[in-house]
Amino acid sequence: MTRQRTVLIGFCVLMVGSAFISALNRQRTSEEPAHRRTDIPESHFTPRQRPVSAHNPARAYSDAIADAIDKVMPSVVVIRTQNLTLKRERVALDPFGIYQGYRNVEEHNKGEGSGVIIDEQGHVLTSWHVIENAVGGEVILNDGTRMSAVVVGYDKATDLAVLKIKDAGNDCPAVEFGDSDRVRVGEVAIAIGSPFSLQRTATVGHVSSKGRKVDILPYEDFIQTDAAINEGNSGGPLVDADGRMIGINTAKKTDDQQKGVGIAFAVPSNLAMVVAKSIIETGKHEWPWIGVTFRNKDQAYRDEMYGGTGAYIDQVWNNTPASRAELIPGTSVLAVDGRKVESVEDIDRIIFSKSVGDTVRFTLEYEEGQFDVELPLEKFPGSLFN
Numbered sequence: 001m002t003r004q005r006t007v008l009i010g011f012c013v014l015m016v017g018s019a020f021i022s023a024l025n026r027q028r029t030s031e032e033p034a035h036r037r038t039d040i041p042e043s044h045f046t047p048r049q050r051p052v053s054a055h056n057p058a059r060a061y062s063d064a065i066a067d068a069i070d071k072v073m074p075s076v077v078v079i080r081t082q083n084l085t086l087k088r089e090r091v092a093l094d095p096f097g098i099y100q101g102y103r104n105v106e107e108h109n110k111g112e113g114s115g116v117i118i119d120e121q122g123h124v125l126t127s128w129h130v131i132e133n134a135v136g137g138e139v140i141l142n143d144g145t146r147m148s149a150v151v152v153g154y155d156k157a158t159d160l161a162v163l164k165i166k167d168a169g170n171d172c173p174a175v176e177f178g179d180s181d182r183v184r185v186g187e188v189a190i191a192i193g194s195p196f197s198l199q200r201t202a203t204v205g206h207v208s209s210k211g212r213k214v215d216i217l218p219y220e221d222f223i224q225t226d227a228a229i230n231e232g233n234s235g236g237p238l239v240d241a242d243g244r245m246i247g248i249n250t251a252k253k254t255d256d257q258q259k260g261v262g263i264a265f266a267v268p269s270n271l272a273m274v275v276a277k278s279i280i281e282t283g284k285h286e287w288p289w290i291g292v293t294f295r296n297k298d299q300a301y302r303d304e305m306y307g308g309t310g311a312y313i314d315q316v317w318n319n320t321p322a323s324r325a326e327l328i329p330g331t332s333v334l335a336v337d338g339r340k341v342e343s344v345e346d347i348d349r350i351i352f353s354k355s356v357g358d359t360v361r362f363t364l365e366y367e368e369g370q371f372d373v374e375l376p377l378e379k380f381p382g383s384l385f386n
Helices: 002-031 057-075 269-282 344-352
Strands: 076-090 102-117 123-127 134-140 146-155 160-165 188-193 201-212 222-225 237-239 245-255 258-268 292-296 311-316 332-336 359-366 369-376
Touching: 057 076, 057 102, 057 188, 057 201, 057 237, 076 123, 102 188, 102 245, 123 245, 123 269, 134 160, 146 269, 160 269, 188 222, 188 245, 201 258, 222 245, 245 269, 258 269, 269 344, 292 344, 311 344, 332 344
Parallel strands: none
Antiparallel strands: 076 102, 076 134, 102 123, 123 160, 134 146, 146 160, 188 201, 188 237, 201 222, 222 258, 237 245, 245 258, 292 311, 311 332, 332 359, 359 369
16 A cells, blocks of 8 residues: 555656656746747648739740630541552663663552541541552541541642541531731741651641742742641641641751751741632532732832832733723723722732632722722633643
């Protein structure tokens, strides 16, 4: 009993002492000046991500690009072709060492490019050189589905072609067309396609120039871009920051020492849309004209009549809309459809963005003053671009 009582008394003394020391420490802490205390913030133990400002321009720009890509990507397809080409080779030597002539040898190979669905019925717009030698092919949709496709038609002058997906139904994810005439130099340009077989690749750049001619096609009015375009991108869409197609990627120029980079070009969407519509309806593109040959004023003799910039009527062909309207060679063209004319290229751009059967309004300058004349567009007889 005595031992148990001693242990109990010792335990009570220990508890009372601990309580006294704890109270003393609390009193000292409360009396300590604030500048000598260190409070560890709660966030030190519960780290939280710093919120991004809703007005962050960089974030807004990044989101706009990503949204545009998300919007157009379902419309982009991979085109794979089985190609057949004929190669001429010499026939073997006869016993006298004389060649027996030449023969055609078939070569089979595969090709790959890009395309974009342009309507709910499954028509695919691409570059002509992607399917130039194709004897068969398929398209791979954004979800990986493989479907057979047939060539509807093509136009060599613009390097455009149209395919039709077999058994596509009537609910294909069609791309939204933008107005390439309203595109401004400096705007965002996004190229989407399958460069080097890397499917669904998006590269971002800007519109570098408009109305470019680089002497690779019979008719050129290219949008120039610095967005990276390489082998396999051909036929894919060039889109703006809103995910609207402003062009079809078709070509690039590179430095011989830098094969992977260069300046790229796209066929404007307004021209591509007209060509595609004509191909779908007739199997080929029918080029419109009014029966006039135009010249730039700065290409003519430097006199009062032809000085300055602009264009004028150089020749009027018989039995055409222009001859029936009695247009006169030498007449200055001030505007077409209300748009000021600075060069022949301006006239071509407006006419070629229309279809056969449409009308076009010319503002002409005669000695008596300015006059407007409206002319119907007819099909060019024969091949406009050889």
